[in-house]
Every structure is written in structure tokens, then in C-alpha cells.
Amino acid sequence: NAGVTQTPKFQVLKTGQSMTLQCAQDMNHEYMSWYRQDPGMGLRLIHYSVGAGITDQGEVPNGYNVSRSTTEDFPLRLLSAAPSQTSVYFCASSYGSQETQYFGPGTRLLVL
Amino acid sequence: QKEVEQDPGPLSVPEGAIVSLNCTYSNSAFQYFMWYRQYSRKGPELLMYTYSSGNKEDGRFTAQVDKSSKYISLFIRDSQPSDSATYLCAMSPGADRGSTLGRLYFGRGTQLTVWP
Numbered sequence: 001n002a003g004v005t006q007t008p009k010f011q012v013l014k015t016g017q018s019m020t021l022q023c024a025q026d027m028n029h030e031y032m033s034w035y036r037q038d039p040g041m042g043l044r045l046i047h048y049s050v051g052a053g054i055t056d057q058g059e060v061p062n063g064y065n066v067s068r069s070t071t072e073d074f075p076l077r078l079l080s081a082a083p084s085q086t087s088v089y090f091c092a093s094s095y096g097s098q099e100t101q102y103f104g105p106g107t108r109l110l111v112l
Numbered sequence: 113q114k115e116v117e118q119d120p121g122p123l124s125v126p127e128g129a130i131v132s133l134n135c136t137y138s139n140s141a142f143q144y145f146m147w148y149r150q151y152s153r154k155g156p157e158l159l160m161y162t163y164s165s166g167n168k169e170d171g172r173f174t175a176q177v178d179k180s181s182k183y184i185s186l187f188i189r190d191s192q193p194s195d196s197a198t199y200l201c202a203m204s205p206g207a208d209r210g211s212t213l214g215r216l217y218f219g220r221g222t223q224l225t226v227w228p
Contacts, residue, residue: 100158101158101216
């Protein structure tokens with residue numbers, strides 16, 4: 001199993017540009033989440049999904065959209081990038097709500 | 113007040129030392145407690161997982177949960193330079209407590225350096 005994969009590993013955007021961060025898992029996990037990690041702030045939940053077709057907002061959802069059309073994929077879309085969205089983004093998945101989450105390697109995003 | 117508090121350190125210890133990492137929390141509904149280890153420029157990886165109060169041991173690592181004090185700890189015995197990483201505590205109420213399903217509440221992480 002590849003586990004949780006994320007692409008790209010690194011991206012530079014200009015303010016106002018849009019892009020999609022890709023996340024995929026091959027463990028047949030129902031639960032998937034997106035976090036951002038900033039220095040001194042820890043991991044903050046952006047959006048999460050409890051299954052295909054079901055998504056909900058986390059702690060810091062503004063400026064981001066998600067969809068879950070398949071169990072395997074959970075892309076995160078930045079609608080109009082802002083410098084405040086410069087961060088490291090982690091995707092995670094778990095089998096159930098009480099189960100531990102497995103994280104991808106992260107995407108480093110720089111918005112100029 | 114943040115729901116999970118964790119001293120960010122940094123913490124620097126010599127090889128062989130016993131390391132104690134701690135988190136406190138405010139939400140009495142938390143039932144599941146985890147410790148993640150994160151190496152530089154990598155994703156967090158699960159280190160320890162415990163349910164409710166008590167101790168759990170895995171090799172050189174021991175996790176303790178004291179729900180009455182809302183306090184969790186991770187002890188590392190005979191610390192090694194390879195233990196140098198950021199350690200994040202995480203916790204969850206679980207699905208039966210009206211929680212956001214699948215949501216983990218993280219501490220800010222403690223940066224640990226073990227020098228030879």
C-alpha cells in the first residue's frame with residue numbers, strides 16, 4: 001500500500017491564483033481530513049469528510065473548498081490564493097471516527 | 113483558551129536521558145489520546161494510542177493519561193538521537209460524544225533534540 005499520497009510536494013503561487021492540492025489513499029478509509037500547519041500554531045483542521053459525497057468544515061475553512069466524489073480522493077481547492085495561505089498542508093485518513101489518522105507527506109505552499 | 117495546551121519547547125537532552133512530554137486539555141469529553149512524532153519536513157506519524165485513563169507501554173515509550181487532572185504524558189526512556197523530532201499530542205471525543213466525526217484536536221507540538 002502507498003498509504004496517503006499528496007501532490008505536489010511544493011508549489012509557489014501568486015496572489016489571486018487558484019490551485020488544487022491532491023490527496024489520495026489506498027487503504028479504503030472512510031474518513032479524510034485536510035490540515036494546515038503553521039509555526040507556533042500546530043495542526044488546524046480545514047475540512048473533513050466522513051465518506052464519499054459528505055464533507056464538512058473544520059476550524060479554518062475560509063478560502064478553501066473540498067469535494068469527495070470517491071472514497072480514495074479528497075482534493076483541496078484554493079479559490080483565490082492569499083499570502084495568509086502560505087503553509088504546509090497535510091491530508092490524513094482513518095478507517096473510523098475513533099481510529100488513528102494516517103498523514104501524507106505534506107504540500108508546502110508559498111503564496112507571493 | 114485553546115482546547116489542548118502543549119509546551120512548544122524546544123527541549124534539548126543528552127543521549128540516554130529520560131524525556132517527559134506533556135499536554136493538558138480542557139474538554140472532559142476527550143476519550144482517545146494519541147502521540148504523533150513528526151520529523152523535519154515529514155508528515156506526523158502515530159507513535160502511541162490510548163483510550164481513556166491509564167498507562168500504555170511500547171518499548172522505550174510510555175503514554176500516561178490522567179483524565180481526572182486532564183493531563184497526558186509521554187515518557188521516552190534511554191533517549192536516542194533518532195528520537196529528535198517534534199512530538200504532537202492529539203485527542204478526540206469519539207463519535208458517541210456528539211463530536212465532529214474524525215476530528216482530532218492537536219497540541220502545538222514540542223520540539224525535542226537528543227544530542228550524542
